[in-house]
Amino acid sequence: xxxxxxxxxxxxxxxxxxxNILTMTxxxxxxxxxxxALKHLFPDTDINPASITINLTxxxxxxxxxxVLFPFVKQLRQKPDVLGKMIGDYLVEKCSLFTGYDIVSGxxxxxxxxxxxxxxxxxxxxxxxxxxxxxxxxxxxxxxxxPNTNKxxxxxxxxxxxxxxxxxxxxxxxxxxxxKANLINDRGIHICKSMIAWQRYANGDTPExxxxxxxxxxxxxxVKFNDAYKAEIxxxxxxxxxxxxxxxxxxxxxxxxEMLRQWEAGDKExxxxxxxxxxxxxxxxxxxxxNLGVDFEKMYYESDTYLLGKAIVExxxxxxxxxxxxxxxxxVDLTEEGxxxxxxxxxxxxxxxxxQDLGTAKLKFNDFKLDQSVYVIADEQNYHMQVLxxxxxxxxxxxxxxxxxxxxxxVELPTGRMKSREGTVVDADDMMEEMINLSREQTEAAGKTxxxxxxxxxxxxNTIGMGALKFYLLRVDPKKKMxxxxxxxxxxxxxxATFIQYAHARICSILRKEGVPLLPDSTxxxxxxxxxxxxxxxxxxxxxxxxxxVIVENAAAEFNPSELCNYAFQLAQQFxxxxxxxxxxxxxxxxxxxxxxxxxxxxxQVLRHSMNLLGIxxxxxx
RNA sequence: GGUCCGGUAGCUCAGUUGGAUAGAGCAUCAGCCUUCUAAGCUGAGGGUCAUUGGUUCGAAUCCAAUCCGGAUCACCA
Numbered sequence: 001x002x003x004x005x006x007x008x009x010x011x012x013x014x015x016x017x018x019x020n021i022l023t024m025t026x027x028x029x030x031x032x033x034x035x036x037a038l039k040h041l042f043p044d045t046d047i048n049p050a051s052i053t054i055n056l057t058x059x060x061x062x063x064x065x066x067x068v069l070f071p072f073v074k075q076l077r078q079k080p081d082v083l084g085k086m087i088g089d090y091l092v093e094k095c096s097l098f099t100g101y102d103i104v105s106g107x108x109x110x111x112x113x114x115x116x117x118x119x120x121x122x123x124x125x126x127x128x129x130x131x132x133x134x135x136x137x138x139x140x141x142x143x144x145x146x147p148n149t150n151k152x153x154x155x156x157x158x159x160x161x162x163x164x165x166x167x168x169x170x171x172x173x174x175x176x177x178x179x180k181a182n183l184i185n186d187r188g189i190h191i192c193k194s195m196i197a198w199q200r201y202a203n204g205d206t207p208e209x210x211x212x213x214x215x216x217x218x219x220x221x222x223v224k225f226n227d228a229y230k231a232e233i234x235x236x237x238x239x240x241x242x243x244x245x246x247x248x249x250x251x252x253x254x255x256x257x258e259m260l261r262q263w264e265a266g267d268k269e270x271x272x273x274x275x276x277x278x279x280x281x282x283x284x285x286x287x288x289x290x291n292l293g294v295d296f297e298k299m300y301y302e303s304d305t306y307l308l309g310k311a312i313v314e315x316x317x318x319x320x321x322x323x324x325x326x327x328x329x330x331x332v333d334l335t336e337e338g339x340x341x342x343x344x345x346x347x348x349x350x351x352x353x354x355x356q357d358l359g360t361a362k363l364k365f366n367d368f369k370l371d372q373s374v375y376v377i378a379d380e381q382n383y384h385m386q387v388l389x390x391x392x393x394x395x396x397x398x399x400x401x402x403x404x405x406x407x408x409x410x411v412e413l414p415t416g417r418m419k420s421r422e423g424t425v426v427d428a429d430d431m432m433e434e435m436i437n438l439s440r441e442q443t444e445a446a447g448k449t450x451x452x453x454x455x456x457x458x459x460x461x462n463t464i465g466m467g468a469l470k471f472y473l474l475r476v477d478p479k480k481k482m483x484x485x486x487x488x489x490x491x492x493x494x495x496x497a498t499f500i501q502y503a504h505a506r507i508c509s510i511l512r513k514e515g516v517p518l519l520p521d522s523t524x525x526x527x528x529x530x531x532x533x534x535x536x537x538x539x540x541x542x543x544x545x546x547x548x549x550v551i552v553e554n555a556a557a558e559f560n561p562s563e564l565c566n567y568a569f570q571l572a573q574q575f576x577x578x579x580x581x582x583x584x585x586x587x588x589x590x591x592x593x594x595x596x597x598x599x600x601x602x603x604x605q606v607l608r609h610s611m612n613l614l615g616i617x618x619x620x621x622x
Numbered sequence: 623g624g625u626c627c628g629g630u631a632g633c634u635c636a637g638u639u640g641g642a643u644a645g646a647g648c649a650u651c652a653g654c655c656u657u658c659u660a661a662g663c664u665g666a667g668g669g670u671c672a673u674u675g676g677u678u679c680g681a682a683u684c685c686a687a688u689c690c691g692g693a694u695c696a697c698c699a
Contacts (some may be wrong), residue, residue: 106680
């Protein structure tokens with residue numbers, strides 16, 4: 001993904017000569033310098049630049065960055081120690097980054113000049129955009145959430161929502177133009193089930209009359225439908241019908257299917273009931289999304305898109321890419337792609353799930369001239385997405401290559417999968433409320449409520465509770481499934497957002513007492529000359545801060561927000577150790593104090609930036 | 623059965639193109655608040671990286687086989 005122009009950096013004194021060098025990470029600069037050293041020391045041998053590995057030096061050794069020597073040992077016919085000395089001497093002499101080196105069994109540990117770290121800090125400590133890249137003008141859509149309208153959001157949806165929102169932000173941070181989209185599944189048998197049950201049992205109840213959130217009200221009737229359905233099946237079975245037949249013959253199910261037919265026929269009454277109940281649900285979702293702190297630039301509705309795709313199928317049929325069976329159904333043969341035969345249109349000409357997805361894929365691309373279209377969808381649909389992409393490719397649709405399935409593992413309960421039909425779900429709204437309550441309890445128990453107004457406390461509990469919830473769902477690699485035990489509350493200690501928030505609040509507290517703003521302008525910090533060496537705890541912090549842009553870039557490349565969780569946690573941890581070891585306000589001298597202030601200002605800034613990408617706020621006081 | 627994903631400390635998880643003695647958090651145990659916020663810090667114990675073989679200077683990482691768990695293979699969405 002990233003490549004370097006080797007001609008630009010082949011000059012041994014490039015470190016002073018190029019402006020571009022400022023935008024390169026230290027590790028990348030060291031790699032270039034090493035490549036350059038090898039070229040000069042061994043002009044006759046061609047070294048593959050990809051074989052140069054630069055790592056952070058392990059804490060137990062002397063140095064900052066490590067060049068691994070083994071890859072060249074054989075090709076250059078040199079002993080590691082000899083080779084290391086040659087490269088080390090060359091680099092220290094010719095490259096302005098280094099002050100010395102140390103060789104330990106095949107590893108060349110380079111020490112970076114303190115001045116390099118100081119100028120890094122001076123350049124970036126108050127940069128709000130540190131870690132971001134500016135535009136390569138790629139247009140990307142991230143579709144996430146994509147709920148059904150027959151029930152409220154549950155805990156599993158939250159993983160999808162936080163992932164999608166975070167990935168959108170992360171892609172934006174690396175310079176892409178992002179459209180966050182939501183494809184709402186507002187039609188089909190599921191919503192008809194809620195509608196039937198509402199007609200039968202609600203006596204005209206509305207969210208207004210019951211004071212209930214609309215999505216919850218509609219969800220309750222979905223559960224009622226299934227209860228009634230089960231009862232009717234049991235009754236039929238008791239009368240001697242076998243179970244499979246009973247499932248088909250149950251009157252309430254027949255009513256739902258009939259309602260779906262009426263809906264498709266455009267029946268006025270059914271449509272207006274449908275609009276009313278969906279309206280309730282949207283109002284409810286709106287509240288949930290607002291509380292979750294997420295948003296969308298574009299809403300798609302399946303009632304608008306479910307007929308799309310037929311045209312594409314017709315075209316494919318013309319081209320002979322698809323085939324028709326005797327019963328009139330249309331299929332695609334994907335056996336060459338290692339997949340199966342797949343139905344695209346039923347015998348009666350109606351479309352199936354994949355058909356409409358073919359249409360929406362194209363619609364999205366045309367609406368926004370996309371380069372990439374990301375689908376945040378659970379891994380149970382891996383096959384579906386594979387098929388979708390393969391079909392579009394086979395049909396020669398330009399949108400095919402841009403499709404990326406961000407597949408994530410499902411959230412399960414200790415008892416297994418959540419089943420909304422059986423009401424065993426952990427509700428999203430309840431979960432938020434519980435987390436906010438938990439943070440209130442713990443704040444009160446710790447006696448940390450003094451000096452806050454009531455409004456401030458309300459906001460703080462929200463920040464802590466929602467932060468904990470988001471972090472909990474984002475800290476794990478998306479593709480791994482996770483098990484959530486509702487009996488165990490989400491922790492506020494250790495590897496959590498709270499930990500990061502606390503470190504941030506501590507920094508803010510120091511700055512407040514010192515009368516320094518969170519993001520001071522550079523003037524007061526410009527001339528920093530350090531008499532003493534940078535201490536290990538200080539070094540560790542600045543080294544971590546220098547890593548941040550690479551972390552963001554990786555998170556974007558992998559569509560993986562958990563990398564930011566890990567990084568921010570480690571940074572906060574590093575700050576806490578630093579804080580325990582050294583005083584900032586009472587530093588040994590003025591220079592030290594300045595250095596440390598810059599360090600913590602930048603630490604706070606990077607913590608804020610990274611957590612902001614995840615939609616997690618950091619309080620200034622807690 | 624085919625395809626795909628996963629298996630790392632008691633539990634939850636890191637470990638980025640193969641790099642030094644495999645790391646965090648929780649839980650357990652022992653220390654640290656007259657000094658910038660103890661929601662914190664320091665330390666200890668805890669491992670057959672599912673198993674076996676292979677590739678090489680070097681494997682948790684790559685390859686093959688096996689075992690275990692999950693998803694999927696609908697004229698459902």
